[in-house]
Amino acid sequence: MESLINREKPLIMHIDLNSCFATIEQQANPLLRGKPIVVAAYTTPNAFILAPSIEAKRLGIKMGMRVRDAQEIYPKVVVRMPDAPKYRDVHLKFKKIFEDYSPEVIPKSIDEAIIDFRTVSNLHPDLIDVAKEIKQRMKDEIGEWIFCSIGIGTNMFLAKLGATLHKPDGLTFIDHINLIETYKKAELLDLCGINVRYQARLNIHGIHTPYDFFKASQDFLHKEVFRSVVGARWYVKLHGYEADQKEFPTKSIGHQYALQKTTADPKDLSRLIMKLCEKMGRRLRNKGYTARGIHMWFSYRDHTGWHRGRMMPQAMYTTIELYRHAMLIFNQQPIIKPISHMGVSSYHLSDRNETQMSLFENDYIKARSVSDAADKINNIYGEFTVVPGIMMDMDDTILDRIAFGGVREMEGLETSFAG
Amino acid sequence: MNLHIHEPIDVITIYKRLGAKAAPYKIRWKNRSYLITKVGYHHKVREGRTVYHIFHVCTDTLAFRLKHDPDTLSWTLEEVSDGIAD
Numbered sequence: 001m002e003s004l005i006n007r008e009k010p011l012i013m014h015i016d017l018n019s020c021f022a023t024i025e026q027q028a029n030p031l032l033r034g035k036p037i038v039v040a041a042y043t044t045p046n047a048f049i050l051a052p053s054i055e056a057k058r059l060g061i062k063m064g065m066r067v068r069d070a071q072e073i074y075p076k077v078v079v080r081m082p083d084a085p086k087y088r089d090v091h092l093k094f095k096k097i098f099e100d101y102s103p104e105v106i107p108k109s110i111d112e113a114i115i116d117f118r119t120v121s122n123l124h125p126d127l128i129d130v131a132k133e134i135k136q137r138m139k140d141e142i143g144e145w146i147f148c149s150i151g152i153g154t155n156m157f158l159a160k161l162g163a164t165l166h167k168p169d170g171l172t173f174i175d176h177i178n179l180i181e182t183y184k185k186a187e188l189l190d191l192c193g194i195n196v197r198y199q200a201r202l203n204i205h206g207i208h209t210p211y212d213f214f215k216a217s218q219d220f221l222h223k224e225v226f227r228s229v230v231g232a233r234w235y236v237k238l239h240g241y242e243a244d245q246k247e248f249p250t251k252s253i254g255h256q257y258a259l260q261k262t263t264a265d266p267k268d269l270s271r272l273i274m275k276l277c278e279k280m281g282r283r284l285r286n287k288g289y290t291a292r293g294i295h296m297w298f299s300y301r302d303h304t305g306w307h308r309g310r311m312m313p314q315a316m317y318t319t320i321e322l323y324r325h326a327m328l329i330f331n332q333q334p335i336i337k338p339i340s341h342m343g344v345s346s347y348h349l350s351d352r353n354e355t356q357m358s359l360f361e362n363d364y365i366k367a368r369s370v371s372d373a374a375d376k377i378n379n380i381y382g383e384f385t386v387v388p389g390i391m392m393d394m395d396d397t398i399l400d401r402i403a404f405g406g407v408r409e410m411e412g413l414e415t416s417f418a419g
Numbered sequence: 420m421n422l423h424i425h426e427p428i429d430v431i432t433i434y435k436r437l438g439a440k441a442a443p444y445k446i447r448w449k450n451r452s453y454l455i456t457k458v459g460y461h462h463k464v465r466e467g468r469t470v471y472h473i474f475h476v477c478t479d480t481l482a483f484r485l486k487h488d489p490d491t492l493s494w495t496l497e498e499v500s501d502g503i504a505d
Contacts, residue, residue, distance in 0.1 A: 024460070027459055027460055028459040028460035028475035028482075028484075029459055029475060029477065029482040029500055029502060030457055030459050030477050030482070031477055031480075031481075031482050031500065031501065031502025032482075032500075032502050035502070043505065075504070076503070076504045077504060078502070078503070078504045078505075079504070079505065080421065085462065085464045085473070086460065086462055086473070086475075089462035089463065090462075143459070143460060378467070379467065379468075380467050380468045381467035381468070382466040382467035382469075383466075383467075385467065
């Protein structure tokens, strides 16, 4: 089994900014350094914590807790709201540093990136030295309070595992020599892609540690544990080979919103839906897409939920089209109850130039042109300079947020912020 | 405590040839002067076609978020914080 381990030189580096949002707040405001702080969706007691600082984590404050719970653990915890432009700026700065080492930099989220050294391995004989240099450059060029954990491995999975094992400010090198030792020291939940439910499934099949997982045969994982090709992929990943090479295209574009105050008032909700549709529409049009599908979900105050998606005969492009169809779904809710969270997404995306024209082409082209003109004005004078009438006086509702996960749309920001 | 202010303020800036960096040196707010001891972070924010410069600066006891408009050369004090829980 050991002979199946990838014995090539590890050339994949995963960099993870520790407690990203909170650390950046501490970098910007030195009076917060060394203190337990949290960045939360709002500063209100019910708001969810998006990022606790390293000091807050040491006290047991975790991501996803409510502010109230954090204050129970530590009453003097400092609560800050997210400052999205600042986090994006840090992201772009660290990406720029990484690009000095390899042309293959893959941002995985706002606070994580992978550097693939496979095409430039001759230029960097020792990746541990490169990792140390990157850590230093991040302190020199971004800020002295910026910490990151770095993992180096033969595939993205092992590099990520390395970055996870020693936090904060860790550096872990995993190759064929120490791979088994690494698995023996780790927990199943340390493995990227293994959550509590997967852990339970593995436990049922007698897999209790990453080492058990590694020892399991490909057939066993494929046919018994996962009962799908996912099991075979796990086998490949655990042995240090790349399993997921494919770059998936954007399948949907959406926005969600946690209401500061729950409401069932259709007038208030329709205004919020309009603003969500405007934000979604701006991103849709910016990427040059139209959408045929629209999906809405609602979480109610009583912790129940409802969602529905619909395919439309005609592709949607303008905010008004998206809004009209979103409202059709909104009005289909079986019971009207106070809403605490809601989201809208568009799917079945196509290139805007490939969209079939309507019979009423003139009106259609006019509406698209007006929408494009409004986008141009907003690009020059700032978001929400020109908005549909229903959105008047609601500038600060639905704030600029950083999405967890993919950062594909941030690539364009690099040029727009260059000035 | 973190207070949102959004008031125009007086700022003295300093420019260092080495590293080509400009930053606030002293600010005057509500008839009091504050000598800046540290720039925590500087970044840019685009609003329409204007790119504003945001400076996160502090004294020994207070932290300020300053916004500079390069078109009008004006400064705004956006936030003040003492680094203590609200």
